[in-house]
Amino acid sequence: MRTIASVQGGLNRQLAMQGIVLTMYDGRNKLSEQVANDVRTHLGNLVYNTVIPRNVRISEAPSFGQPVLIYDLNCAGSKAYIALAAELLEQEKEAA
Helix, strand or coil: CHHHHHHHHHCCCCCCCCCEEEEEECCCCHHHHHHHHHHHHHHHHHEEEEEEECCHHHHHHHHHCCCHHHHCCCCHHHHHHHHHHHHHHHHHHHHC
């Protein structure tokens, strides 16, 4: 948040945050749940509903020089990124 404020103050007054994406989320981990709740409480509607899970295939993809959608389209991580893209498009449609 400080970085965004700094850029707005010195380089780009028009800079606006479109949203926050929760990544590396592990539903089995209480800390992930707590952090997600804290972020949603603090930033409200800026936080996207879609959460990107901690996923081995996402971690492996860069080692093969590929985006995860090419590396493994059917893994949970890819499906989450596709859902995020759909959420972003819906948000833009509603804003227009």
